[in-house]
Amino acid sequence: MSMPNEAPYPLLEALRVMKDAQRRAGEVSAELRIDRLTRLLELLRSHADDFCAALDADFGGRPREISLMNDVMATFNSVKYARKHVRHWMKPERRGGVFPFSLFGARVDVHRMPKGVIGILGTWNVPLFTTLAPLAFVLAAGNRAMLKPSELVPRTAQLLCDAVRDAFSEDEVAVFNGDASVAAAFSALPFDHLVLTGSSATGVRVMRAAAEQLVPVTLELGGKSPVIVGRSADIGVTAERILLGKTMNAGQICVSPDTVYVPREALERFVSACVEVHSWLFPPDAGAEALTAIVDERHRARLDAYLDELTARGARIVDCGGGLAPSGRRRPLHLVIDPPRDCLMAREEIFGPLLQVESYTDIDEVIGRINDGPRPLALYYFGADKREERRVLEHTLSGGVAINDVLIQVAAHDAPFGGVGSSGMGVYHGREGFEQFSHPRTVYRSGWCDPRKALGLTPPYRRQLYERLLKTLRV
Known part of the structure; x- marks a missing residue:
């Protein structure tokens, strides 16, 4: 898929680098996913005081207890939960087979594959949570991520950028700061999935831009609860x-x-x-x-x-x-x-x-x-x-x-x-968050015998086959 020409070059280059790295790496092991989540936990732990101070300054008055509970600790707990369960979530899931092939050893499994590179647009009201909580499930699913924090909390956004640069390589997770024009260009990139937390009006704009690149979206919006x-x-x-x-x-x-x-x-x-x-x-x-x-x-x-x-x-x-x-x-x-x-x-x-x-x-x-x-x-x-x-x-x-x-x-x-309808689409948190950023790929494995010829299911077809198949259409 081609990159949109109007996007700023650093965004295009970062996406290319990440997509190339994801292709070269192949399988993303449980150990690597857990390591990335552990680094995210350490980022939150080591910068907790700094994040609370930055949020206080950005809001012009926000009790540090609120920032610690709503942004740092809430995000930390989401990351810790994802790290605890990622091995279990990754296991292939056996599904019902295809009759009559399943009688001869054929099997069907569903493998949850990383989608690739995920874009995350955070918002200003709980900027760490709306950016890093979805990131927890993005990383658990084996993806890489580009983040765009809100420009309304510039100190917090810059601190997040610096902290991510120290904790992750540039082809794993990267933060891009800037005004609304950067956010617009960001939402127009051909990500493998795009996450937005914001208003319904912003959701419409982001979904329209993503549709031009056929990018699936998760929209966490709001409304009059x-x-x-x-x-x-x-x-x-x-x-x-x-x-x-x-x-x-x-x-x-x-x-x-x-x-x-x-x-x-x-x-x-x-x-x-x-x-x-x-x-x-x-x-x-x-x-x-x-x-x-x-x-x-x-x-x-x-x-x-x-x-x-x-x-x-x-x-x-x-x-x-x-x-x-x-x-x-x-x-x-x-x-x-x-x-x-x-x-x-x-x-x-x-x-x-x-x-x-x-x-x-x-x-x-x-x-x-x-x-x-x-x-x-x-x-x-x-x-x-x-x-x-x-x-x-x-x-x-x-x-x-x-x-x-x-x-x-x-x-x-x-x-x-x-959310649902005007309040959004898609989910994160829990196993559903992991599944949101994974592709469920069906894998069919043939058995020890192919019964089609013995059952008369191969050309040239016998005259009785059509009537025999019709009889199987029972309610």
Whole structure:
């Protein structure tokens, strides 16, 4: 396949070098895969403090504990999980044979082959996790990789580039930094697979560019992840767990709760509980330093524009911060109660410290509203009513689900993570992540005898063969 002429030369050359190295190397042994994963673990361990400092600086205020948990440790655990299981995943899988050849020793196996060179486009909100967690499964599958971190976190991206250069040869893993034009050229390269974590709009552009080169894609996007609070839910516990998830990284997480549906009679209790929980998570006298900042001025202006529109339209807005004053780009959580359905915030993914709260009377109305919108990356249900829980699960479709909690489903290393429809396609994590970046190649091995001639299945055909074959077409 030819390389696109418009791509910057270093990208083209790096891809050529990697593809040539992959072809020359042939089989990628379990030992080499484990060695690469071990080097990735050591990279994360040895640079943990530096990554946390870089993320704090890039965000203009991000608690190092958040970076350590969400970026460094979450990625480390994914890599460690892949390293533990890679030998088992690599084993050929015996499949059902071809009758009647299987009676004479023929067999069918499926071998998981490396695809080759994988491109990974990370995002800014959890830049290490969205770049290096998929890399864990890319390396486990025996591939090489080119990475493009987000330009919105330049210090983190440069540190990652330097660390990868020290840990891997240039034909194993390479990092390319630059602005949106570099990302556009990167997505147009003829990779053997391309991974993007980003917005739905970016997903459309990347998928269009990849389609020109017939490159398969894994898209981890987002959407308005809804929370359904059932009438059987404990409102205090529900508010606490929703806020623990929503305030994580100031709501700048792709599976962050976006819209909460609360029974109308429980609305005021839920609002009061949210304000109370926020006050002990972020005490006003401690200042705004405990809050994660909105990543840049463009996103701050976008979120402020939501509030300006809602204020002008008379919407009810609850500041959960109480006496906690905003500082720079740091904002306490605000609840917006029953906003107009045509407002900007209700139509777009929030991705920030705002929470849309909708009151309802009938659970089927909520299910209908969710199904009328794009399929979300995550869906959450709170309640003890198993019948209602089953109804929600059976009548909705989302990337993943958590019951009586939020966000935690992403940390399940043995389960796939991915979207559906507008929230993405493809998965990583678990065995499914390994399979995503492998080609399942069928290998048929002939047996000790070929029965076709004895069974009359070779030319010249006997007159009775057609009728005999027709009789085998039984339901």
